[in-house]
Amino acid sequence: MARDRIISQESRGPNEEQLIQSLRPTRLDECVGQRQVIEQLKIAMAAARQRGEPLEHILLDGPPGLGKTTLAHVVAHEMDTSIKITSGPALTKPGDLMPWLTNMERGDVLFIDEIHRLSHSIEEFLYPAMEDFRIDFAIESGMSGRTVNLPLKQFTLIGATTRAGLLTAAMRDRFGLQFHFDFYNVEDLMTMLRRSAGKLSVPAEDGALHALARRSRGTPRVANRLLRRTRDYAQVRADGHLTTEVVEQALGILQIDALGLDELDRSYLRALITTYGGGPAGVEALAATLGQERDTLEDVVEPYLLQIGFVTRTRQGRMATAPACEHLHLPTPPPRVVPPPDEPNLFDEPA
Ligand SMILES: Nc1ncnc2c1ncn2[C@@H]1O[C@H](COP(=O)(O)OP(=O)(O)O)[C@@H](O)[C@H]1O
Ligand SMILES: [Mg+2]
Numbered sequence: 001m002a003r004d005r006i007i008s009q010e011s012r013g014p015n016e017e018q019l020i021q022s023l024r025p026t027r028l029d030e031c032v033g034q035r036q037v038i039e040q041l042k043i044a045m046a047a048a049r050q051r052g053e054p055l056e057h058i059l060l061d062g063p064p065g066l067g068k069t070t071l072a073h074v075v076a077h078e079m080d081t082s083i084k085i086t087s088g089p090a091l092t093k094p095g096d097l098m099p100w101l102t103n104m105e106r107g108d109v110l111f112i113d114e115i116h117r118l119s120h121s122i123e124e125f126l127y128p129a130m131e132d133f134r135i136d137f138a139i140e141s142g143m144s145g146r147t148v149n150l151p152l153k154q155f156t157l158i159g160a161t162t163r164a165g166l167l168t169a170a171m172r173d174r175f176g177l178q179f180h181f182d183f184y185n186v187e188d189l190m191t192m193l194r195r196s197a198g199k200l201s202v203p204a205e206d207g208a209l210h211a212l213a214r215r216s217r218g219t220p221r222v223a224n225r226l227l228r229r230t231r232d233y234a235q236v237r238a239d240g241h242l243t244t245e246v247v248e249q250a251l252g253i254l255q256i257d258a259l260g261l262d263e264l265d266r267s268y269l270r271a272l273i274t275t276y277g278g279g280p281a282g283v284e285a286l287a288a289t290l291g292q293e294r295d296t297l298e299d300v301v302e303p304y305l306l307q308i309g310f311v312t313r314t315r316q317g318r319m320a321t322a323p324a325c326e327h328l329h330l331p332t333p334p335p336r337v338v339p340p341p342d343e344p345n346l347f348d349e350p351a
Contacts, residue, residue, distance in 0.1 A: 007215075007222050010064045084104070088113065097129075183219065212226050233246065273333060
């Protein structure tokens with residue numbers, strides 16, 4: 001349910017992927033934002049090209065919808081090589097990697113999405129492939145079994161993850177280049193939206209693009225999705241032009257407010273502010289109150305609320321901030337005195 005939210009940062013499957021494919025930049029110079037990442041990557045690519053070597057392995061981490069997959073494609077394109085795409089959950093045993101690895105030409109990119117979800121045995125299998133460009137595999141088992149070494153062409157592995165913290169240190173260390181993606185600012189999102197509107201041939205005024213950018217939660221995938229929804233609205237209910245008014249009406253129907261919060265975000269905040277007096281409240285308690293899964297709150301509700309400073313996470317639980325109360329027109333609860341965690345409980349029996 002939560003994943004169907006219009007403002008969900010996560011992809012809604014192959015259908016949407018295909019739709020947004022046309023909105024993807026294909027060259028590094030077309031990529032908006034993430035300047036640090038782009039700059040470092042440009043240097044690494046130029047250096048590799050000068051040496052006539054393939055790029056080092058690259059790890060991309062950051063929340064969903066910020067352009068990790070896009071960047072992997074751009075890198076392959078810029079390096080004039082081809083890209084093969086798989087993902088952690090799609091690989092169930094080391095053998096599943098064989099066809100990918102053995103079909104790599106020198107310099108090709110192997111993209112593994114959600115790389116934190118690789119099993120331990122696959123990781124182990126991948127290490128020599130990444131480090132020495134060879135794989136070891138056993139043919140026949142038991143007494144007559146032996147291990148065969150197979151050399152690979154020198155390829156570039158690009159791993160993407162939304163949960164860098166779940167990656168083993170051994171895995172992380174094998175990436176020569178590591179980049180972290182951050183949420184985009186409103187100006188960058190406007191630039192992207194302007195380009196997307198152009199590609200979709202939707203006439204849009206600056207105010208409309210600004211209104212969309214402000215509601216996109218710092219996320220290009222959300223920006224493009226909101227653009228398509230407002231385009232539909234403009235086509236059916238107006239004359240096809242995106243004006244500020246049209247955007248506001250369209251997003252009003254979708255119940256997305258001026259900051260890009262939807263009904264689930266708002267009920268989360270309302271529960272935290274009114275039911276739990278502003279917090280601290282544990283995520284389990286909040287999930288129970290809202291009838292949602294804890295994972296849903298942690299993956300798709302809290303990151304953005306933390307990012308905009310509406311919620312803070314303390315050791316005792318989540319707390320709502322004053323701007324969150326103002327945004328919902330709720331009175332700010334009086335500050336609660338939270339005892340420091342190590343303070344001894346006075347009612348405990350002495351040991
Ligand atoms: N730097 C960028 N400039 C313009 N559009 C972008 C950029 N990064 C991402 N996008 C848009 O956002 C969409 C989602 O990006 P994607 O690479 O699938 O995100 P991720 O893999 O991090 O979940 C892309 O299809 C593209 O339209
Ligand atoms: Mg992706």
